[in-house]
Amino acid sequence: MEMKKCEFCKKEMPKQENTCPHCGEEQPLMGCIYAVYALLALFIIGAFKSCFFG
Ligand SMILES: [Zn+2]
Numbered sequence: 001m002e003m004k005k006c007e008f009c010k011k012e013m014p015k016q017e018n019t020c021p022h023c024g025e026e027q028p029l030m031g032c033i034y035a036v037y038a039l040l041a042l043f044i045i046g047a048f049k050s051c052f053f054g
Helices: 030-052
Strands: 003-005 012-014
């Protein structure tokens, strides 16, 4: 089983778990969220460009 460190209590927890079994905090998924925002921003910029500059 792969392990990761809890973002809050720094104890080891199973990688597939989203909630820490030690402190009960939900782990942030920042990497995924930023990737989605970056793609969304690129898509919106692309749409605006094609709107204004043909
Ligand atoms: Zn924890």
